[in-house]
Amino acid sequence: xxxVTLEDYAESMPIAWCPGCGNFGILEAFRRATVELQLEPERxxxxxxxxxxxxxxxxxxxNVFNGLHGRAIxxxxxxxxxxxELTVIVIDGDGGAYGEGLNHTLAAIRRNIRMTYxxxxxxxxxxxxxxxxxxxxxxxxxxxxxxxxxxxLNPLALALASDISxxxxxxxxxxxxxxxxxxxxxxxxxxxxxxxxxxxxxxxxVNTFQWYRERIYKLDEDKSYDPADKMKAFDKAQExxxxxxxxxxxxxxxxxxxxxxxxxEKLPLVxxxxxxxxxxxxxDEFT
Amino acid sequence: MIIHDREQTRFEDHxxxxxxxxxxxxxxxxxxxxxxxxxxxxxxxxxxxxxxxTCLESVLQKEFARAGDKVxxxxxxxxxxxxxxxxxxxxxxxxKPIAGAPRRMLLNGNESLSLGMxxxxxxxxxxxxxxxxxxxxxxxxxxxxxxxxxxxHAEDEIAAINMAVGAGYTGVRxxxxxxxxxxxxxxxxLALAGMTETPVVVVLGQRPGxxxxxxxxxxxxxxxxxxxxxxxxxxxxxxxxxxxAEAFVxxxxxxxxxxxxxxPVIILTDHHLASSxxxxxxxxxxxxxxxxxxxxxxxxxxxxxxxxxYEVTDSGISPxxxxxxxxxxxxxxxxxxxxxxxxxxxxxxxxxxNEKRLRKARGLKAEISTPLxxxxxxxxxxxxxWGSSYGAIHEAVGLLHEEGIAANHIHLSEIWPFPTExxxxxxxxxxxxxxxxxNASAQMAMLIRRETGIKVSGSILRYDGRPISxxxxxxxxxxxxx
Ligand SMILES: Cc1ncc(C[n+]2csc(CCOP(=O)(O)OP(=O)(O)O)c2C)c(N)n1
Ligand code: SF4
Ligand SMILES: [Mg+2]
Numbered sequence: 032x033x034x035v036t037l038e039d040y041a042e043s044m045p046i047a048w049c050p051g052c053g054n055f056g057i058l059e060a061f062r063r064a065t066v067e068l069q070l071e072p073e074r075x076x077x078x079x080x081x082x083x084x085x086x087x088x089x090x091x092x093x094n095v096f097n098g099l100h101g102r103a104i105x106x107x108x109x110x111x112x113x114x115x116e117l118t119v120i121v122i123d124g125d126g127g128a129y130g131e132g133l134n135h136t137l138a139a140i141r142r143n144i145r146m147t148y149x150x151x152x153x154x155x156x157x158x159x160x161x162x163x164x165x166x167x168x169x170x171x172x173x174x175x176x177x178x179x180x181x182x183x184l185n186p187l188a189l190a191l192a193s194d195i196s197x198x199x200x201x202x203x204x205x206x207x208x209x210x211x212x213x214x215x216x217x218x219x220x221x222x223x224x225x226x227x228x229x230x231x232x233x234x235x236x237v238n239t240f241q242w243y244r245e246r247i248y249k250l251d252e253d254k255s256y257d258p259a260d261k262m263k264a265f266d267k268a269q270e271x272x273x274x275x276x277x278x279x280x281x282x283x284x285x286x287x288x289x290x291x292x293x294x295x296e297k298l299p300l301v302x303x304x305x306x307x308x309x310x311x312x313x314x315d316e317f318t
Numbered sequence: 319m320i321i322h323d324r325e326q327t328r329f330e331d332h333x334x335x336x337x338x339x340x341x342x343x344x345x346x347x348x349x350x351x352x353x354x355x356x357x358x359x360x361x362x363x364x365x366x367x368x369x370x371x372t373c374l375e376s377v378l379q380k381e382f383a384r385a386g387d388k389v390x391x392x393x394x395x396x397x398x399x400x401x402x403x404x405x406x407x408x409x410x411x412x413x414k415p416i417a418g419a420p421r422r423m424l425l426n427g428n429e430s431l432s433l434g435m436x437x438x439x440x441x442x443x444x445x446x447x448x449x450x451x452x453x454x455x456x457x458x459x460x461x462x463x464x465x466x467x468x469x470x471h472a473e474d475e476i477a478a479i480n481m482a483v484g485a486g487y488t489g490v491r492x493x494x495x496x497x498x499x500x501x502x503x504x505x506x507x508l509a510l511a512g513m514t515e516t517p518v519v520v521v522l523g524q525r526p527g528x529x530x531x532x533x534x535x536x537x538x539x540x541x542x543x544x545x546x547x548x549x550x551x552x553x554x555x556x557x558x559x560x561x562x563a564e565a566f567v568x569x570x571x572x573x574x575x576x577x578x579x580x581x582p583v584i585i586l587t588d589h590h591l592a593s594s595x596x597x598x599x600x601x602x603x604x605x606x607x608x609x610x611x612x613x614x615x616x617x618x619x620x621x622x623x624x625x626x627x628y629e630v631t632d633s634g635i636s637p638x639x640x641x642x643x644x645x646x647x648x649x650x651x652x653x654x655x656x657x658x659x660x661x662x663x664x665x666x667x668x669x670x671x672n673e674k675r676l677r678k679a680r681g682l683k684a685e686i687s688t689p690l691x692x693x694x695x696x697x698x699x700x701x702x703x704w705g706s707s708y709g710a711i712h713e714a715v716g717l718l719h720e721e722g723i724a725a726n727h728i729h730l731s732e733i734w735p736f737p738t739e740x741x742x743x744x745x746x747x748x749x750x751x752x753x754x755x756x757n758a759s760a761q762m763a764m765l766i767r768r769e770t771g772i773k774v775s776g777s778i779l780r781y782d783g784r785p786i787s788x789x790x791x792x793x794x795x796x797x798x799x800x
Pocket of ligand 2: 047048049051052053054083084153157158230231232233234
């Protein structure tokens with residue numbers, strides 16, 4: 032196999048994000064991660080919902096299923112169970128992941144199906160022009176929340192409470208660090224949630240690049256932090272405001288969902304031949 | 319034949335068609351437990367036909383073994399009490415197994431449909447339990463290990479359809495099964511299948527709505543819902559098996575059409591068909607043909623090409639490469655897209671792609687079977703039905719014949735794309751057209767008018783949750799005709 036390079040993940044159409052948007056950094060980190068892992072585009076399936084972030088698959092090269100707002104996870108689960116040879120990476124916004132599709136997010140965490148979930152968390156609905164999202168800071172004023180958004184949802188705490196097997200937070204402004212997290216996530220056996228702090232330069236004037244830079248610190252720089260310690264991870268998940276941790280919060284080994292299905296033991300479903308004559312014994316059960 | 323306990327039912331029919339069995343009393347005497355009335359009745363049924371009691375004894379042993387010896391013994395006593403009662407009071411008949419007779423299958427509509435799905439190569443099923451379709455999910459889940467199927471009990475119906483679409487995109491035959499309420503949640507996913515041109519089969523087992531309705535009863539109230547569900551315009555097929563046997567055949571056809579036309583196919587059944595048992599000749603698996611449509615070969619996708627998932631063609635069907643099959647990258651999009659699958663905004667591409675998708679309906683229409691037409695000489699009536707009412711209408715036609723009334727029977731089990739010419743021909747004679755269906759608004763009659771311009775003379779409608787019966791048809795026909 033020839034070497035995979037950044038060229039293989041070049042843009043396949045002009046990018047329509049606002050200049051300066053945090054999504055550019057995330058796209059670059061994604062490219063670097065796949066090149067580091069030497070993954071060919073044809074082995075990857077990118078599944079996304081609808082939003083600004085979910086346009087990412089169009090801006091690179093891979094197999095793509097760009098589905099519905101909030102439904103990327105079930106679409107990805109169907110694809111992954113049907114072809115377990117694909118490396119499945121799901122890309123969503125915070126609205127899709129923690130609002131419209133929250134039920135699916137929690138169910139996927141619980142199942143522990145092998146895939147990476149990149150949630151570009153800009154704390155706002157970007158595509159629909161700036162309404163509050165489930166992670167908007169309390170009091171965040173938008174056209175649909177003129178009195179200010181209510182209590183935000185804490186996706187990291189929620190994921191830990193659902194016994195997630197891989198949980199990390201990245202920052203769109205630190206491409207190398209994020210690429211490292213994505214490499215770990217893609218290599219993880221199980222469901223990996225990567226919540227990515229993504230400044231939206233058009234609709235979120237509060238949580239800006241500057242705002243994040245003043246607050247974030249890297250967990251990996253603290254040698255005493257143990258990502259196998261769930262209660263510690265819970266503590267870190269509560270930190271927001273003054274100081275915001277990024278890096279690998281928690282990782283554990285848990286049986287993966289695909290292993291439950293005997294049908295997948297030998298070959299992926301898509302490679303199994305269809306032969307109607309195999310079902311004679313089933314008919315006999317009714318005679 | 320009806321076995322009943324007059325003490326309970328107050329049902330005063332003393333004809334040969336009824337046998338009054340003191341079920342409660344016998345259950346108490348034999349086993350000291352009122353709960354055993356069902357077993358008494360089963361015993362009575364066996365007694366009536368004069369079959370060997372040991373047959374029931376072994377079934378009870380098998381069914382109740384887990385509950386312990388006492389439960390088995392009590393049930394056996396209860397069954398024997400019913401058996402003896404029936405022998406004493408109506409012991410005329412004696413049935414014996416015929417030696418050497420071919421073994422027939424005994425199964426219900428959902429079982430038949432599930433077998434068709436498995437034999438037709440459905441390998442991915444997702445669902446959320448809802449009567450009357452749960453038994454399809456349960457049956458297939460039970461066979462999944464042995465037969466290489468994945469059945470996911472999803473977190474909700476929205477997840478179920480989106481999973482099935484995801485599986486369909488990768489090239490695995492996939493299916494969801496639900497009822498009206500679940501289907502309502504699936505509607506956005508149905509349109510997704512239409513837009514992304516992904517094969518998927520949806521089994522919609524109808525029960526009376528709206529909302530929760532009568533969960534354990536039957537209705538055909540979702541014909542228009544199935545025809546129109548989904549935002550935007552995209553081709554689909556709607557098939558409604560008329561009999562238990564046909565459920566098997568239609569399951570296979572639905573899987574084939576979904577893949578050949580890369581679009582959703584809905585199988586419209588109902589509680590009545592789902593739970594009706596038939597004895598049938600063993601299905602012929604050699605007749606099951608798997609037609610996968612335009613799939614590119616491994617050779618064709620081996621080079622890194624600029625593969626276009628939505629290549630515009632005359633038929634509207636774009637040859638499919640599968641993700642991971644070779645080096646071709648497969649890009650599918652729920653946004654309007656260009657031939658390569660990438661999101662677009664321009665008007666010209668939108669028009670092109672919209673027309674391409676809708677063109678698939680032409681080929682699809684040619685696949686739809688014409689309705690079944692059974693003609694009688696000098697018929698005064700055309701009795702028109704669809705789906706599960708087949709048996710009742712068939713029997714009603716026979717009863718009418720005995721009364722000297724000749725009626726044709728016209729039955730649709732493949733409804734969309736609508737077989738316009740064939741229906742117009744069948745209804746275009748001098749006979750009065752009466753549509754018989756289980757809903758309150760005469761949905762098939764409206765559809766016939768919309769598609770053929772023919773206004774039927776009348777409708778026999780039933781919407782009390784009970785299946786249409788021959789007697790119901792005759793009673794209402796008299797009202798309709800007088
Ligand atoms: C069922 C449905 N509801 C609403 C929308 C409209 N919509 C599209 S994207 C979006 C929210 C986008 O926010 P987010 O998921 O955070 O992504 P972002 O644009 O911020 O990256 C909404 C409400 C839709 N496409 N589908
Ligand atoms: S609206 Fe916000 S999230 Fe969307 S592209 Fe612009 S900056 Fe990025
Ligand atoms: Mg957002």
